[in-house]
Amino acid sequence: MNRLVRAAIPVAAAIGVASLIARLRRAPTRSPLGDLRRPGSRPRVVVLGAGFGGLSAALGIARGSGDADVVLVDQHNYHLFTPLLYQVAVGLVDSNSITYPLRAVAYRNGIRFVLGEAQGFDVDGKRLLTSAGAIAYDYLVVAMGSVTNFYGLSEVAERALPLKTVGDADAIRNVVLGALELGDVERDADRRCRLLTFPIVGGGPTGLELAGALSALVGDVAGREYPGIRPEEISIQVLEAGGRVLDAMEPATQEIAMRRLRERGVEIRLNSPLSGVSGNDYLVGGGQRLEAEALIWAAGVRGSPLLERLPGQRTRDNRVLVDATLRIPDHQEIFVIGDSAACIPEPGARPLPGTAPVAIQQGTSVARNVRHLLRGEPASAFRYRHPGNLVALGRHAAVAEVLGLVVDGLPAWLLWRAVHLGWLTGLRNRLQVLLDWSLLYVAPRQTEWLRSATRLPPRIPGRRFTSVASERNSEANDSPLSK
Numbered sequence: 420m421n422r423l424v425r426a427a428i429p430v431a432a433a434i435g436v437a438s439l440i441a442r443l444r445r446a447p448t449r450s451p452l453g454d455l456r457r458p459g460s461r462p463r464v465v466v467l468g469a470g471f472g473g474l475s476a477a478l479g480i481a482r483g484s485g486d487a488d489v490v491l492v493d494q495h496n497y498h499l500f501t502p503l504l505y506q507v508a509v510g511l512v513d514s515n516s517i518t519y520p521l522r523a524v525a526y527r528n529g530i531r532f533v534l535g536e537a538q539g540f541d542v543d544g545k546r547l548l549t550s551a552g553a554i555a556y557d558y559l560v561v562a563m564g565s566v567t568n569f570y571g572l573s574e575v576a577e578r579a580l581p582l583k584t585v586g587d588a589d590a591i592r593n594v595v596l597g598a599l600e601l602g603d604v605e606r607d608a609d610r611r612c613r614l615l616t617f618p619i620v621g622g623g624p625t626g627l628e629l630a631g632a633l634s635a636l637v638g639d640v641a642g643r644e645y646p647g648i649r650p651e652e653i654s655i656q657v658l659e660a661g662g663r664v665l666d667a668m669e670p671a672t673q674e675i676a677m678r679r680l681r682e683r684g685v686e687i688r689l690n691s692p693l694s695g696v697s698g699n700d701y702l703v704g705g706g707q708r709l710e711a712e713a714l715i716w717a718a719g720v721r722g723s724p725l726l727e728r729l730p731g732q733r734t735r736d737n738r739v740l741v742d743a744t745l746r747i748p749d750h751q752e753i754f755v756i757g758d759s760a761a762c763i764p765e766p767g768a769r770p771l772p773g774t775a776p777v778a779i780q781q782g783t784s785v786a787r788n789v790r791h792l793l794r795g796e797p798a799s800a801f802r803y804r805h806p807g808n809l810v811a812l813g814r815h816a817a818v819a820e821v822l823g824l825v826v827d828g829l830p831a832w833l834l835w836r837a838v839h840l841g842w843l844t845g846l847r848n849r850l851q852v853l854l855d856w857s858l859l860y861v862a863p864r865q866t867e868w869l870r871s872a873t874r875l876p877p878r879i880p881g882r883r884f885t886s887v888a889s890e891r892n893s894e895a896n897d898s899p900l901s902k
């Protein structure tokens with residue numbers, strides 16, 4: 420027995436020392452970078468933006484190279500999983516389930532995270548200018564995503580509900596539920612119609628996924644939890660400027676998507692660009708009026724205005740033109756990736772689309788190239804591998820393009836769910852989303868307002884929305900509930 424104990428002691432000690440070394444290697448030093456304003460003793464890579472592209476680049480560099488310090492800068496202290504934003508907007512999942520704390524990611528991977536808003540670039544001095552101060556870099560990776568593109572329709576921008584941030588999703592949820600609340604007791608036919616019309620501008624994946632989810636929501640609650648609303652009174656319309664939806668996908672995929680949504684009562688209006696505002700109404704195409712309280716804008720994105728302060732050329736939608744190694748041609752120390760970049764895979768081709776797989780693969784490529792450059796080796800060209808397409812179309816419906824096949828119905832829907840669950844960052848988020856999805860079969864829909872967002876941001880039609888509410892209050896005797 421004694422011999423056994425004596426033999427076990429060195430083994431336990433060796434395991435203890437090995438695990439301590441492993442922890443020390445993983446944990447960053449207390450003050451890893453010293454003064455960020457000046458160059459450090461080691462090469463420093465500053466990554467602007469912790470979305471799909473930036474996070475993939477920062478992790479790839481931090482995990483793969485012990486020779487550089489990595490600084491990750493973002494205006495939020497969380498990573499946002501945008502593919503499930505539309506589910507937050509219809510109360511299917513909680514917004515906490517699709518955000519992931521950047522501090523935890525940074526700590527575990529020896530990355531220095533800085534919360535700050537980028538405000539400019541001192542390209543000659545090699546410094547990123549942020550609200551938290553200037554940060555010196557040897558290499559800069561710009562991965563700041565995109566902003567909603569209203570194509571110059573400023574009046575529409577003031578009223579429409581974009582879907583780009585967690586706040587946007589919460590605002591859509593409140594406005595849609597608010598319109599149902601008012602529609603439930605409104606007696607005036609025109610006002611009912613206005614409240615119960617939900618146009619979604621843009622026939623891309625986001626617009627269609629939102630339309631499918633919205634139709635499932637109203638199908639669940641109209642005539643039941645909202646007894647004053649008949650399901651057929653609700654109009655969900657997708658307004659697409661072009662002649663087809665899902666422009667970048669196969670014709671068979673487009674056809675399935677339109678059919679499945681129409682089966683669910685969604686009206687798809689092709690060749691119907693939203694052209695402006697007239698009084699309280701919107702204008703479609705040649706001047707047709709559209710009355711709606713909650714109009715959702717999912718019609719496109721453009722590069723952030725800040726990108727104009729970078730050198731080099733930009734596309735019409737303000738994305739920075741990069742070379743094959745994802746760098747600005749005359750500034751080889753600056754990489755631009757993801758939605759911020761226009762990467763043209765071959766001469767004459769269209770730039771790669773603004774999608775998460777493009778951003779993630781570009782982040783991985785940048786990480787590899789930074790390692791090469793630090794070793795004095797040349798950078799290699801980026802090659803995109805398209806993993807396929809997945810579009811959810813409401814309950815138990817989706818369409819998928821995988822391995823050259825177009826898959827429809829329940830198999831595509833199960834695939835959509837499995838892929839998105841696996842893709843989410845963090846075990847806690849995966850479990851929360853799985854729970855939210857499962858609870859839908861046994862528990863009621865979450866139709867309560869989000870109290871934290873009851874004061875609607877000024878950019879959404881809160882004033883008109885509240886004015887309808889206050890008018891209704893002043894006409895309380897007219898309400899069917901008061902009789």
Ligand SMILES: Cc1cc2nc3c(=O)[nH]c(=O)nc-3n(C[C@H](O)[C@H](O)[C@H](O)COP(=O)(O)OP(=O)(O)OC[C@H]3O[C@@H](n4cnc5c(N)ncnc54)[C@H](O)[C@@H]3O)c2cc1C
Nearest residue numbers: 468470471472494501502537563564757758773774775778
């Ligand atoms: C509603 C919605 C649904 C989508 N669904 C899908 C989908 O299903 N599949 C798919 O492939 N793609 C989808 N996309 C597109 C996908 O989200 C983007 O293509 C992808 O996020 C681009 O990655 P990125 O790293 O370039 O930018 P992002 O992921 O947008 O990250 C940009 C980061 O930069 C930060 N940032 C921006 N400006 C500043 C600043 N001035 N200072 C500091 N930080 C800043 C932001 O906070 C953000 O964290 C969707 C997009 C939206 C809006």
